[in-house]
Amino acid sequence: MECISVFDMLKIGIGPSSSHTLGPWRAAERWLSELSQQISLSQISKVQVHIYGSLSLTGKGHATDYALMLGLSGYDPVTIPTEEIQAAVAAIKANQSLLLSGSYPICFHPAEDLVFKKEFLPFHANGMEFLAHTNDNQLFKATFYSIGGGFVVKESLDNAEEKAEQFNNFPYPVEKGETLLGYCKSLGKSISELVLENERSLRTDAEIDAEIQAVWNTMLECMYDGCHTEGFLPGGLSVRRRAFDIHSKLLGTAAYNDPQEWIREIRKTEVKFREILKWVSCFALSVNEVNASLGRVVTAPTNGSAGVIPAVLMYYLVIENHQAGFEEIKKFLLVAGEIGSIFKKGATISAAMGGCQAEIGVSAAMAAAALTELLGGNPAQVLMAAEIAMEHHLGMTCDPIGGLVQIPCIERNSMGAIKAINAAELALNSVPENAKISLDKVVQTMWETAKDMSSKYKETSIGGLAVGVFLSDC
Numbered sequence: 001m002e003c004i005s006v007f008d009m010l011k012i013g014i015g016p017s018s019s020h021t022l023g024p025w026r027a028a029e030r031w032l033s034e035l036s037q038q039i040s041l042s043q044i045s046k047v048q049v050h051i052y053g054s055l056s057l058t059g060k061g062h063a064t065d066y067a068l069m070l071g072l073s074g075y076d077p078v079t080i081p082t083e084e085i086q087a088a089v090a091a092i093k094a095n096q097s098l099l100l101s102g103s104y105p106i107c108f109h110p111a112e113d114l115v116f117k118k119e120f121l122p123f124h125a126n127g128m129e130f131l132a133h134t135n136d137n138q139l140f141k142a143t144f145y146s147i148g149g150g151f152v153v154k155e156s157l158d159n160a161e162e163k164a165e166q167f168n169n170f171p172y173p174v175e176k177g178e179t180l181l182g183y184c185k186s187l188g189k190s191i192s193e194l195v196l197e198n199e200r201s202l203r204t205d206a207e208i209d210a211e212i213q214a215v216w217n218t219m220l221e222c223m224y225d226g227c228h229t230e231g232f233l234p235g236g237l238s239v240r241r242r243a244f245d246i247h248s249k250l251l252g253t254a255a256y257n258d259p260q261e262w263i264r265e266i267r268k269t270e271v272k273f274r275e276i277l278k279w280v281s282c283f284a285l286s287v288n289e290v291n292a293s294l295g296r297v298v299t300a301p302t303n304g305s306a307g308v309i310p311a312v313l314m315y316y317l318v319i320e321n322h323q324a325g326f327e328e329i330k331k332f333l334l335v336a337g338e339i340g341s342i343f344k345k346g347a348t349i350s351a352a353m354g355g356c357q358a359e360i361g362v363s364a365a366m367a368a369a370a371l372t373e374l375l376g377g378n379p380a381q382v383l384m385a386a387e388i389a390m391e392h393h394l395g396m397t398c399d400p401i402g403g404l405v406q407i408p409c410i411e412r413n414s415m416g417a418i419k420a421i422n423a424a425e426l427a428l429n430s431v432p433e434n435a436k437i438s439l440d441k442v443v444q445t446m447w448e449t450a451k452d453m454s455s456k457y458k459e460t461s462i463g464g465l466a467v468g469v470f471l472s473d474c
Contacts, residue, residue, distance in 0.1 A: 002345060003167040004341040006336075008337075008341070010340075012215065014296055016304070018150045023126065023151065025067040028072045032101045034142065041103070042104050051064060056118050057118060058461050061402055068114060073092070073098045082294060096109050125459075126145055127143060148349040148359075174338065181383055191334075191335050194338075209326075219287070221296075222297050222306075223314060225295065235406060241289050247282050250275060279315070284307035284417045287307035287310055287311065287413065288306060289410060291307070302349060305413060313367070315417070339366045343443055346444065355457050356409075357393045357450070360412045361390050361416075364417070364420040365420075367389070368386055369382045369386040369424075375428055376428070377428050381430070383432070384427040387435070387439040387441075391442050397458075397464045399466040400461055403466075
């Protein structure tokens, strides 16, 4: 009975990975916070981090080393200027030192103090052990796990009693789709209305609106930046950015100065059927090209799948409803967050545990459900859309080439967005009572599939495309 807010599912952070970048970053911050309750950080002379499992196998491609150094140095992934990341990391490497928590200078040798170990810890595939040595030879240790979507835990569910109490204090506590649908039927409310009532038990309306706006602003800026940046992605695969070229062909020489004017210009265009697919693909690609470049994105529910939800929401705003504004954006994100939480509670959103079905599959389900509500679907059709979207991602492996969140990850966001729109249309033209598969059944099936899947297909880069394509071919 875990309390999961919409804003737990939609977090602002730095790419390229929520589990391998944002999670370790937050783990480092949290460790220092807990450690400072035991001793003064000024007493620490040396820090090491042992990195296990999937974090070790694909960590350098996912910038886990960058995240840990920045987290230990006191930088915040929500506010750090992205253009300063490379310089900050370069300074740590050049000086062989860092400012612990932004205040306490210690010697730090990244090649020696970040230890990548291939073995897996039993609790979760993404384990990190932090070690602090003091001037008087004391040793403090703590182990954290990055479980997907930027969530970080220890071996037992942290603050379990508090989260259970918050869950029970929700006006409408939801663990499964069946429960959510039951509330909607008995109260005559939409899913977004129920979710909003739950959020109000955690924060004020003004706070909810401010956080929704911040999430959407980050998504929009990410799409805007991706569509207006050309060149190649970092990492050694020489992957050319495609959103810029697609966008240039679609919008031509239209004049605008900011993302809001950009939306108005797109709405003016007479979009033909094939161009709809191009626009959706362009939006999704743009986000994940920014993500691959250590840009700022929103976990939705992860960084690797961050392009699906903004692409589908943007599709609604510029294709389906030119009059739509903040209220529609709010409803969309409230529904998407709730569907994501159902998957997290009943299965996983970690590719290291469930393959890419846990990332692109879940994001497509979230987007499909949210779009269905905005297009007038009833709650049963909303859940049906989520089920359809996930059903056709079951078994998808996570096999990034070179351990980078680029191939096939970026294209999968485009495909996931298209599938989400298709799932919404199918649900809107269906009678849910005649459906043979429920959302809860597909969540359960996804988790069973994840457990059956070979570990080499779970974000390790030792199976699938990661070994089927030689890096020299890229």
